[in-house]
Amino acid sequence: MSHITLIGIVILCLGLAGWLTMSVHHHTSTKSTTSPVLMEIINSGSTNFAGWTLQVNANGSGVLSCNKGPQLNTGCRSTTFKASTFPAATLKSALADTSLANYTDTCAYSASFGATDTLVYDGVNTPGVDCYAQTQQTPLAKALSKVLSQIEVR
Numbered sequence: 001m002s003h004i005t006l007i008g009i010v011i012l013c014l015g016l017a018g019w020l021t022m023s024v025h026h027h028t029s030t031k032s033t034t035s036p037v038l039m040e041i042i043n044s045g046s047t048n049f050a051g052w053t054l055q056v057n058a059n060g061s062g063v064l065s066c067n068k069g070p071q072l073n074t075g076c077r078s079t080t081f082k083a084s085t086f087p088a089a090t091l092k093s094a095l096a097d098t099s100l101a102n103y104t105d106t107c108a109y110s111a112s113f114g115a116t117d118t119l120v121y122d123g124v125n126t127p128g129v130d131c132y133a134q135t136q137q138t139p140l141a142k143a144l145s146k147v148l149s150q151i152e153v154r
Contacts, residue, residue, distance in 0.1 A: 107131030
């Protein structure tokens, strides 16, 4: 065999090995590693504090996104939470068992200094979930209270 043929075979083998490696990496990188969204809590913000949105995923991970604005909100830092940070199984079970459609927010809020938290679950917006978490004695209220205390934004 000539040197040119041997070099050609080596190049072909290296090229094939590289293609296989890229193909395997490409295949594994297209696999989704994100968990579906379970619920969101959206804080309206107020005169002095910008609002925020917490997305809680089905695996207990989440993302806290702080809104930008002229407010003096120094207590909110956008954060990504790892899996199992939030009680996802408890939340999912409690959300399925609780009819939030009939919940009426009974807490009083300041017109300019008060903020309210709205729960978004299964296409339904429920305002006053912060009040619900503080005033109700249900599994959902306890789970929401735990979630709100974990994000350290108040």
